[in-house]
Amino acid sequence: MKVKKYVASSMPEAMKQIRSELGNDAVILNSKIVYTGGFLGFFRKKNIEVIAAMDQVGKMEPKVKEKPKLTPVSQPVKNAPIAKPQVFTTPEKRQERPSGDLLNELAELKAMVKNMSATGQGGKSYPGPLEGLYLELKKQEIEPYICEELMAVLLEKWYTLGAASSAEEVKAWCKELMKERISDLPYGEISFTKKYVNVVGPTGVGKTTTLAKIAADSILKFHKKVALITTDTYRIAAIEQLKTYAKILAIPLEVCYNLDDFRKACETFKDYDVVLIDTAGRNFRNEQYVVELKQILDYDNEMETFLVLSLTSKQNDMEEIYKQFSSITINQFIFTKMDETSSYGAMYNMIDKYRIGAAYLTNGQNVPDDKVAASADVITKLILGDETK
Incomplete structure (x- = not known):
């Protein structure tokens, strides 16, 4: 059995070296984490040390013996040693065969390596x-x-x-x-620590429906006095949709075209517990959209802002959207259309990369039911297939 020690930065790298030198039938006898380099205990590099072996049992071939050279009779060799009779042994006798337990262990190790060899x-x-x-x-x-x-x-x-x-x-x-x-990031439903809750995002991600769900919850679940403001004056249908929700929930709605309108609406709703603000959905690649938002809304006020992202979007699009809105303080994400995809990694990537938590995940159009409060546990289980959609 040929045994060799390898030190690599990762197990896949070690396996690459092992397969290159010992082949796919090699087995791992031991592995452990080791530290190399460093100065005075600092800046040490973590590596993995692997001891691998190539089982050669049954593969050894007897060496071909050279024919003895005959010395001519006319030239006798002086003091030639007397040849001892040669005893020939089979390969099995020349090398002790491993016990049954060792063979079983080697078989298991071989199976492990073959499993690791799968690309x-x-x-x-x-x-x-x-x-x-x-x-x-x-x-x-x-x-x-x-x-x-x-x-x-x-x-x-x-x-x-x-x-x-x-x-x-x-x-x-x-x-x-x-x-x-x-888990160290903020999650869950609105905390009501700030009076104004602003929902921003690109067109088509479900901002208005999500806002209606939050409004219904605030009234029915938390018994808050709620009002609505919309700055989405670009789409008549959006205003009518929010008016319908406001009528069903029996709450007031103000339409704001500029910053003065917004300040007047705030004065009108000064006695309300929470004011939910719907904004226009525009092409997120247009920087002017964010500039216009700042001209309409007073972000110096006591405001909490949620960025709404659709889980059907590409990761790169989500990042571009976030960067476009990054000049506004984003407190939490809201991820929509959970029911329209089976891939949730982009949601985790955004939270991990930008260190911003999530408030809600939505999974349908029904108000106020089709949403869940986000948490690190819910998101992780959803990605690994243990959370109902």
């Missing part, structure tokens, strides 16, 4: 249940840097616990890691 997405491969989990994260479109950071921790835990944990256990580890990454 994963993007050239990555992981052992056992970790491979399936990695592919699920990729399917959910979790950012590559997040995947790599999660898998590094999971891989270390996998080997530390003996490389025998089930898929359910590995999935539970991942849930906790993902939840921990974003």
